[in-house]
Amino acid sequence: MTTPTSHxxxxxxxxxxxxxxxFGGHCDETYLNMVGPFGGMTAAxxxxxxxLHPERLGDPxxxxxxxxxxxxxxxxxxxxxxxxxxxxxxxxxxxxxxxGEVMTSxxxxxxxxxxxxxxxxxxxxxxxxxxxxPRMERNERAWFRHYDMRYISGMFKPGEAExxxxxxxxxxxxxxxxxxxxxLTAIGDIFAPRIxxxxxxxxxxxxxxxxxxxxxxxxxxQRTGSDFLLGQAGASRYHHNYADQIxxxxxxxxxxxxxxxxxxxxxx
Amino acid sequence: MTTPTSHxxxxxxxxxxxxxxxFGGHCDETYLNMVGPFGGMTAAxxxxxxxLHPERLGDPxxxxxxxxxxxxxxxxxxxxxxxxxxxxxxxxxxxxxxxGEVMTSxxxxxxxxxxxxxxxxxxxxxxxxxxxxPRMERNERAWFRHYDMRYISGMFKPGEAExxxxxxxxxxxxxxxxxxxxxLTAIGDIFAPRIxxxxxxxxxxxxxxxxxxxxxxxxxxQRTGSDFLLGQAGASRYHHNYADQIxxxxxxxxxxxxxxxxxxxxxx
Numbered sequence: 195m196t197t198p199t200s201h202x203x204x205x206x207x208x209x210x211x212x213x214x215x216x217f218g219g220h221c222d223e224t225y226l227n228m229v230g231p232f233g234g235m236t237a238a239x240x241x242x243x244x245x246l247h248p249e250r251l252g253d254p255x256x257x258x259x260x261x262x263x264x265x266x267x268x269x270x271x272x273x274x275x276x277x278x279x280x281x282x283x284x285x286x287x288x289x290x291x292x293x294g295e296v297m298t299s300x301x302x303x304x305x306x307x308x309x310x311x312x313x314x315x316x317x318x319x320x321x322x323x324x325x326x327x328p329r330m331e332r333n334e335r336a337w338f339r340h341y342d343m344r345y346i347s348g349m350f351k352p353g354e355a356e357x358x359x360x361x362x363x364x365x366x367x368x369x370x371x372x373x374x375x376x377x378l379t380a381i382g383d384i385f386a387p388r389i390x391x392x393x394x395x396x397x398x399x400x401x402x403x404x405x406x407x408x409x410x411x412x413x414x415x416q417r418t419g420s421d422f423l424l425g426q427a428g429a430s431r432y433h434h435n436y437a438d439q440i441x442x443x444x445x446x447x448x449x450x451x452x453x454x455x456x457x458x459x460x461x462x
Numbered sequence: 463m464t465t466p467t468s469h470x471x472x473x474x475x476x477x478x479x480x481x482x483x484x485f486g487g488h489c490d491e492t493y494l495n496m497v498g499p500f501g502g503m504t505a506a507x508x509x510x511x512x513x514l515h516p517e518r519l520g521d522p523x524x525x526x527x528x529x530x531x532x533x534x535x536x537x538x539x540x541x542x543x544x545x546x547x548x549x550x551x552x553x554x555x556x557x558x559x560x561x562g563e564v565m566t567s568x569x570x571x572x573x574x575x576x577x578x579x580x581x582x583x584x585x586x587x588x589x590x591x592x593x594x595x596p597r598m599e600r601n602e603r604a605w606f607r608h609y610d611m612r613y614i615s616g617m618f619k620p621g622e623a624e625x626x627x628x629x630x631x632x633x634x635x636x637x638x639x640x641x642x643x644x645x646l647t648a649i650g651d652i653f654a655p656r657i658x659x660x661x662x663x664x665x666x667x668x669x670x671x672x673x674x675x676x677x678x679x680x681x682x683x684q685r686t687g688s689d690f691l692l693g694q695a696g697a698s699r700y701h702h703n704y705a706d707q708i709x710x711x712x713x714x715x716x717x718x719x720x721x722x723x724x725x726x727x728x729x730x
Contacts, residue, residue, distance in 0.1 A: 255704050256671040256725050258526040260569050262546040262553040277557075277564045278530040283670070285530040285567060287555075289545075296545045299553060301528050301567055303671050303725070307702035310730050313660070315627045316698035359583045392581070402551070403524040403571050405673040407706040407725045409699040430584035430710060431677040431718045434575035436523050438675040438721045440708060442698060450699045453706045455723045457524050457571070457675045462578050 201371045202340050203380065206231070207239040209246055209272065217243045217272045221265055225337040230264035232337035233401050234383030238376040240288045240300045243274035245375065250276075251284040252306040253412065254375050258405040259300045266292055282306040307411055318448040321346050324364045324422050341384065342368040342422070350390035357394050360428045361385055370420035373451075375408065378415070381423060381443060382406045382454040388429035388439050389460040397461050402436070404456035410449075418445040435459055469639045470608050471648065474499075475507045477514055477540065485511045485540045489533055493605040498532035500605035501669050502651030506644040508556045508568045511542035513643065518544075519552040520574040521680065522643050526673040531565045533558065538565070550574040575679055586716040589614050592632045592690050609652065610636040610690070618658035625662050628696045629653055638688035641719075643676065646683070649691060649711060650674045650722040656697035656707050657728040665729050670704070672724035678717075686713040703727055 202224050209217040225235040237259040244250055273289045288300040327344035348361030365384050367377060387399040410418075427441035436457050443452040470492050477485040493503040505527040512518055541557045556568040595612035616629030633652050635645055655667040678686075695709035704725050711720040 258569060258671070258673060260545075260553050260571060263548070277567055280531070285528050285564070287567060296553070299545055299555060299569055301526060301569060301671075303528060305703065305727075307704065310701070310703050310728065311661075312699075312701045314699045314701075315696065393579075403526070403569075403673075405526060405671075405723060407698075407704075407723070409701050409704075409706070411702050428583065430675075430721045431580075431582045433578070433580045433582075433677050434679050435573065435578050436575065436675075436677075438677070440721070440723070453698045453708070453723070455673060455675070455708070455721070459573075460578065 201367070203367060203371060203377060206235050207242045207376050209239070209242055211246070215273055215275050217246070217274060219270050219272060221267055221270060223267065223336055225340060227335050227337055229400070230266065233261055233404065234380035235337070236265055236290070236298055237383060237404060238380040240272060240290060240298060241302060241379050242376050243272040243288055244286045244302050244304065247274050247276070249279070250304065251279060252282065252304045254302060254408045255305050256303045256405065256407050257300065257379060258403065259298060260403045261298055261401055263295065263297045265290065265297045314450050316442055316450050318424060318444040319362060319426055321362060321364065321424055327364065340368055342366050343384070348391045350386045350394065352395055354394045357392055359388055359392055360426065361391055362426045364422040365425055366420065366422045372420050373415050373418045378410060378452055379406060382441065382452050384425060385427040385439065385441055387458040387460060388427065388437055389432060399458055399460040401456050401458045404454065407453040409453065410451040414445065414449055414451060418451065421446045423451065432460065469635070471635060471639060471645060474503050475510045475644050477507070477510055479514070483541055483543050485514070485542060487538050487540060489535055489538060491535065491604055493608060495603050495605055497668070498534065501529055501672065502648035503605070504533055504558070504566055505651060505672060506648040508540060508558060508566060509570060509647050510644050511540040511556055512554045512570050512572065515542050515544070517547070518572065519547060520550065520572045522570060522676045523573050524571045524673060524675050525568065525647060526671065527566060527568045528671045529566055529669055531563065533565045534560055582718050584710055584718050586692060586712040587630060587694055589630060589632065589692055595632065608636055610634050611652070616659045618654045618662065620663050622662045625660055627656055627660055628694065629659055630694045632690040633693055634688065634690045640688050641683050641686045646678060646720055647674060650709065650720050652693060653695040653707065653709055655726040655728060656695065656705055657700060667726055667728040669724050669726045672722065675721040677721065678719040682713065682717055682719060686719065689714045691719065700728065
């Protein structure tokens with residue numbers, strides 16, 4: 195559920211229901227990336243179709259987004275179909291089309307979650323305080339300016355001596371905005387392709403398929419508010435044009451909010 | 463591509479094309495799990511629909527499977543739709559239905575892969591030789607007997623003293639069968655829910671959504687042949703009925719073949 199504000203994020207993911215299972219949206223230049231909008235924002239928009247759907251049950255547990263073609267500036271349509279609704283779970287198919295062509299496909303799983311035994315295995319890595327770190331000042335992509343990113347390590351900077359699979363940073367929406375499932379979805383795609391920081395040189399590259407696992411329950415999100423999140427991303431293997439990424443996002447108090455995985459293309 | 467043999471796996475994933483984008487299959491008791499068939503075999507069957515499709519382009523790079531309802535014994539239908547085909551990539555939607563109801567949904571991404579710069583970041587963990595370890599002898603589930611599993615650590619055994627998030631084992635099809643994308647897909651789901659080894663007591667639990675990232679190119683598969691694979695799985699957080707799992711499968715020579723992630727339900 196997104197709070198109706200005038201934040202750029204809320205405008206970007208805004209949808210109008212036009213018919214049963216159909217939503218209309220619009221892509222402008224606000225979150226533009228290299229080719230089309232920042233993938234995290236497309237993912238958040240697709241999730242929002244399920245969040246806004248009158249038949250929606252529970253909260254997001256997982257979301258998979260396949261970036262099939264570049265979303266162009268202008269209008270798009272999302273078809274959001276609840277494929278199956280059980281007593282406390284719901285499976286979604288989400289298709290974003292422009293001019294009748296599927297540009298992005300997604301599946302999502304929602305559930306009514308209950309109190310259970312809980313334990314966190316992935317400990318939050320140590321990091322300097324946010325205010326000891328400079329904000330990344332970069333303007334290559336429009337979407338950068340809507341996040342406050344403070345890299346601790348593994349920033350992509352062509353020519354940089356540190357070549358690494360892993361990146362660690364503090365990040366939040368700019369201006370600050372209370373965290374919800376849509377904002378968390380977008381931030382889950384905040385990391386540059388791993389090949390960038392590993393080789394510290396530019397190559398055509400981009401996310402193809404991304405899956406988020408939402409650990410955060412509503413009270414986790416509310417407790418986080420508009421604070422910074424700590425994000426860490428690594429890779430397992432780069433091979434024949436594709437590399438995976440495994441990432442985690444923690445609240446400042448150390449609570450793990452999201453596990454995110456993806457596969458990204460790289461040219462050579 | 464699956465080799466036509468009389469191996470139980472090939473029978474389980476066998477499909478007949480019945481109409482454009484439509485395949486018929488059959489679920490019997492061979493790979494039966496607690497409720498319905500072993501999820502890995504359902505995933506392999508869905509992937510097989512894309513592999514067998516006349517419009518298929520390239521090899522699997524990623525596969526996401528959503529277990530929406532229990533597949534029952536008997537016939538099923540898979541609708542395999544190439545949602546978008548680009549020059550060297552292809553996005554699939556795969557829906558498995560029984561009696562008109564969606565039981566499993568999936569998306570897959572295929573690509574023609576080329577030689578590129580390659581590097582493996584996830585090192586294969588040290589493990590004793592296969593023949594120094596006993597084969598797991600368990601009969602609770604029909605599908606167990608079709609795998610030779612040799613646990614090094616983290617086996618689920620109610621009452622066991624070792625409570626751990628992580629499991630490490632050698633595994634291969636039984637009887638041995640040359641590795642292909644379908645067999646690798648099934649093995650990617652070989653691990654018991656993390657909550658089992660963490661608490662060493664039974665609770666209703668099961669995979670809901672699973673995503674595989676295939677690092678293996680065809681030559682990796684061929685080199686592996688019918689050898690054992692080393693599999694490692696861990697968790698990041700168990701919270702409010704759901705826990706994630708991140709797993710890796712390596713060939714015996716240390717080559718990473720698969721990164722697999724999933725979210726599993728647990729009752730309390």
